[in-house]
Amino acid sequence: MNLAYNATEKLTLMLNGAMNASEGSLDPVEMPVPEETIEHLDYTLDEMDTYSNIDYTILKGGVGFIYRFMSNLSWNTEASYYDLKDDSGGYVYGDESGSYFVVSTGVRVDF
Amino acid sequence: MKRFMYAVKVAVVSFALASIVFCGNAGAAMDVSLWLGGQYTDYSDYGKKIGEFNDIYDDGYPKVNLDLFGTGENMYGDVDGYMHDFRTAGVDMKMRVANKFSGDIQVQMFRRQLPFNLYDDFNAREMTASGGAGGKMLSHEALDSIYDYHYDRYSTESEFEMLLAEKIGFKMIAAHQMIVAKGHEQKAAVTHCFSCHAQTRSAEKSLTTHTAKVGAEVTPIKPLTVGYDFSYRKFKSGADDVSFYYDPAKHPVHGGAAGEFGSRVLFADTYAAVGVYPETEKIGSKVKFLASGEKHALNGSFSYSRTENDLNNLHNVVLGGTMKFSTVLSPKVKLYANGTVTKIHSSDLYYDMPPWREGQQGGGQDIFNYYRASSLDRLYGKGTVRADMMVSQRAKLSLKAGYEHTRRYDYPEFDSETATNKYFGEGKLRYRKGLKYSLSAAYRLEVTEDPFTNYKGLFELVGRELLKPIGDAPLVYYYQREYIKYQTITTLPTIKHDIDLRGSYMVNQKVRLNAGLKMSMDENDDYDEITVEHSSFRPNLGVTVMPDPRWSLVTGYTYNYNKSTGPITVAMFDG
Numbered sequence: 001m002n003l004a005y006n007a008t009e010k011l012t013l014m015l016n017g018a019m020n021a022s023e024g025s026l027d028p029v030e031m032p033v034p035e036e037t038i039e040h041l042d043y044t045l046d047e048m049d050t051y052s053n054i055d056y057t058i059l060k061g062g063v064g065f066i067y068r069f070m071s072n073l074s075w076n077t078e079a080s081y082y083d084l085k086d087d088s089g090g091y092v093y094g095d096e097s098g099s100y101f102v103v104s105t106g107v108r109v110d111f
Numbered sequence: 112m113k114r115f116m117y118a119v120k121v122a123v124v125s126f127a128l129a130s131i132v133f134c135g136n137a138g139a140a141m142d143v144s145l146w147l148g149g150q151y152t153d154y155s156d157y158g159k160k161i162g163e164f165n166d167i168y169d170d171g172y173p174k175v176n177l178d179l180f181g182t183g184e185n186m187y188g189d190v191d192g193y194m195h196d197f198r199t200a201g202v203d204m205k206m207r208v209a210n211k212f213s214g215d216i217q218v219q220m221f222r223r224q225l226p227f228n229l230y231d232d233f234n235a236r237e238m239t240a241s242g243g244a245g246g247k248m249l250s251h252e253a254l255d256s257i258y259d260y261h262y263d264r265y266s267t268e269s270e271f272e273m274l275l276a277e278k279i280g281f282k283m284i285a286a287h288q289m290i291v292a293k294g295h296e297q298k299a300a301v302t303h304c305f306s307c308h309a310q311t312r313s314a315e316k317s318l319t320t321h322t323a324k325v326g327a328e329v330t331p332i333k334p335l336t337v338g339y340d341f342s343y344r345k346f347k348s349g350a351d352d353v354s355f356y357y358d359p360a361k362h363p364v365h366g367g368a369a370g371e372f373g374s375r376v377l378f379a380d381t382y383a384a385v386g387v388y389p390e391t392e393k394i395g396s397k398v399k400f401l402a403s404g405e406k407h408a409l410n411g412s413f414s415y416s417r418t419e420n421d422l423n424n425l426h427n428v429v430l431g432g433t434m435k436f437s438t439v440l441s442p443k444v445k446l447y448a449n450g451t452v453t454k455i456h457s458s459d460l461y462y463d464m465p466p467w468r469e470g471q472q473g474g475g476q477d478i479f480n481y482y483r484a485s486s487l488d489r490l491y492g493k494g495t496v497r498a499d500m501m502v503s504q505r506a507k508l509s510l511k512a513g514y515e516h517t518r519r520y521d522y523p524e525f526d527s528e529t530a531t532n533k534y535f536g537e538g539k540l541r542y543r544k545g546l547k548y549s550l551s552a553a554y555r556l557e558v559t560e561d562p563f564t565n566y567k568g569l570f571e572l573v574g575r576e577l578l579k580p581i582g583d584a585p586l587v588y589y590y591q592r593e594y595i596k597y598q599t600i601t602t603l604p605t606i607k608h609d610i611d612l613r614g615s616y617m618v619n620q621k622v623r624l625n626a627g628l629k630m631s632m633d634e635n636d637d638y639d640e641i642t643v644e645h646s647s648f649r650p651n652l653g654v655t656v657m658p659d660p661r662w663s664l665v666t667g668y669t670y671n672y673n674k675s676t677g678p679i680t681v682a683m684f685d686g
C-alpha cells in the first residue's frame with residue numbers, strides 16, 4: 001500500500017506498508033503399526049510432518065516527506081521498519097525472527 | 112575487489128570521455144539529477160533473514176544517487192548510479208551515436224547473508240532392550256563456533272557495437288562479463304563409518320567467472336544478414352579446499368571388528384576434501400542469419416559449445432539449432448513458426464571400486480564397478496506454430512500449438528534410451544475498450560506421454576522374508592536391498608491445465624481497478640494406486656485511487672495457494 005498527499009505546493013507526505021505471510025506444511029503421515037515394537041521408545045514419528053513447516057510473516061511500514069525549496073532543489077526523508085516473525089519451529093536454522101529500522105535523508109539537485 | 116575497482120575506474124573514465132564528446136558537440140544538452148545524503152540502520156535479533164541482501168550494521172553511512180541524461184546531434188548518453196553503503200552500489204551507463212556506435216556498461220555490488228545450519232536434528236541414539244546404548248545413532252558437531260556467513264558479489268557487464276561499413280552493414284560486437292563472489296560459507300560432511308555423524312566448518316568462498324564474446328555481422332546482399340559469435344567462459348575458485356576427518360572403521364558400541372567395518376567403506380581414519388568447486392572452461396561458436404522482407408522474416412542460428420572441467424578432464428558438448436519464421440497472411444492475421452533442436456553429451460565416468468568386504472568371510476567380490484552416464488545426455492526438439500488474429504478493432508485472438516520431444520540416452524541402463532513426448536495447445540483472447548476496460552483470458556492444455564520416471568524403485572519389500580546371505584557371507588548386507596525395490600515413480604504430470612484471467616476497469620477518472628486469476632491443475636493418470644497431483648490458485652487485486660490532485664493511493668492484494676499430492680517413503684529398519 002502506498003499513500004501520497006500533497007499537503008502544500010512544496011510539501012508531499014508519504015505513507016507505505018506491506019505484508020507478506022507464507023505458510024507451508026505436509027499432511028500428517030499415517031505410519032503403519034510395526035509387527036514388533038521395542039520396549040524403550042523415546043522418539044515417535046507423530047510430529048515428523050512438521051519438520052518441513054514454513055511459517056513466516058514479514059511486515060514493512062514507512063513514512064516520509066519531500067520538501068521542494070524550488071523546482072530543482074528538494075529535501076526528502078524516509079523512515080522504514082521491517083519485521084520478520086518466524087513460527088516454523090527453527091529445526092534447521094533456529095529462530096530467524098528479526099527486524100531492522102532504517103532512516104535516510106538527503107538533498108536532490110537538478111541541473 | 113581490486114579488479115572490480117579497476118572496472119569502476121574504466122567505466123568512470125569512459126563516461127568522462129563521453130562527456131567531453133557531448134560538450135564539444137553542437138546542440139548538446141545534459142540533464143543531471145544528484146541526490147546526496149545519509150542513511151542510518153539499526154538491526155534487532157536475527158538480522159540475516161530480514162536483511163538477506165543487505166550489509167547488516169548499526170551505523171550511519173553516506174548515500175548517493177546520480178542520474179545523467181545527455182543528448183546531442185544523433186547521440187545520447189545515460190548514466191544511473193547509486194551507493195547506499197560501502198557494500199551496496201551500482202552504475203548503469205548507456206551511449207548511442209546514431210546507428211554507428213552503442214555501448215552499455217553495468218557495474219553492481221551487494222552483500223548476501225547466508226544462514227548457519229544448526230544440524231540440531233542430528234541428535235539421537237538407539238537404546239537396547241536392556242537400556243544400554245545401541246549402535247545406530249545420529250550426531251553432529253560444529254568445528255567452528257557460530258560463524259557469520261556471508262559473501263560480497265561484484266559484477267561488471269559491458270557490451271559494445273560499432274558499425275564499420277554502412278554500405279554492407281558490417282558491424283563488430285564485443286562483450287565481457289565478470290562475476291566475483293567473495294566471503295565465507297558453511298561446508299558439511301557426514302561420516303557414516305560406524306555412526307551417522309555430521310560435521311560442519313567454515314570455508315572461504317572465492318568464485319570468479321569471466322565471460323567474453325566477440326562477433327561480427329554483415330549484410331552481403333539485402334535482405335540477408337549473417338553473423339558469427341565466438342564466446343569463452345572461465346569459472347574458478349580461488350579458495351583453498353576444505354578437508355574433513357573421516358572416523359576410523361570400528362563397531363559403534365564395543366569398538367572392535369575394525370577389519371569387517373573397514374572392508375565396507377572407502378574413507379576411514381583419513382582426511383578428504385569436501386565440496387570442491389570445479390574449474391571449468393567453455394568455448395562456444397554460433398553462426399546466425401536473418402532474412403526479412405515486407406511480409407516475411409526468417410532467422411536462425413547454429414551453435415556449438417564445449418565445456419571442460421580442468422580438474423578431472425570431464426567435458427560436455429552441446430550442439431544446437433533454432434529457426435524462426437513469421438509471415439503476414441493478411442492485414443488481420445500473422446503467423447509465427449519456431450523450431451529448436453539441441454543435442455547434449457557429457458563424459459561417461461567409469462568407477463573402478465575396490466572389491467566388496469575384501470579379506471572377510473564371504474567377501475572379495477568385484478561387483479560394484481560401474482559406468483556412470485550423465486543424466487544430461489539427450490536429444491531435445493521443440494516446434495511451435497502460432498497465429499495472431501485481429502478479430503475486431505477491440506479484440507485479438509491468439510492460437511498456438513506445439514510439440515516437444517526429449518530422448519534421454521543411457522537411461523535407465525547404459526546403452527538404453529527413454530523418450531518423452533509432450534503436446535500442447537493454447538488459446539488467448541484479449542479485448543480492450545479504449546481506456547475504460549480491458550480483459551484477457553488464456554487457456555493452455557499439455558499432454559505428456561511417458562514423463563521422466565525414476566526406474567530405481569521408491570519402495571522396498573520386507574527384506575527379512577526375502578533376502579538371504581549370499582555364498583558363505585555371515586549376514587545380509589544393505590546393498591542387497593537394491594534387489595527388492597519396486598514401484599517406478601514420477602512426480603511429473605501426464606495432463607496439465609493452465610488458466611490465466613486478467614482485467615482492468617476504470618471506474619471513473621479517480622478510481623481504477625485491476626484483477627487477475629491464475630490457476631493450474633495437473634495429474635499423472637498412469638498410476639492406479641498412487642496419486643500424483645499438483646494445483647495452484649493465485650488471485651490478485653489492485654486499486655488506484657486519486658480523489659483529487661493532492662491525494663493518491665495505490666494498494667493491492669495477492670494470494671498464492673499451492674498443493675501437491677504424491678507418494679513418500681520412510682525408512683523402517685527391520686534388522
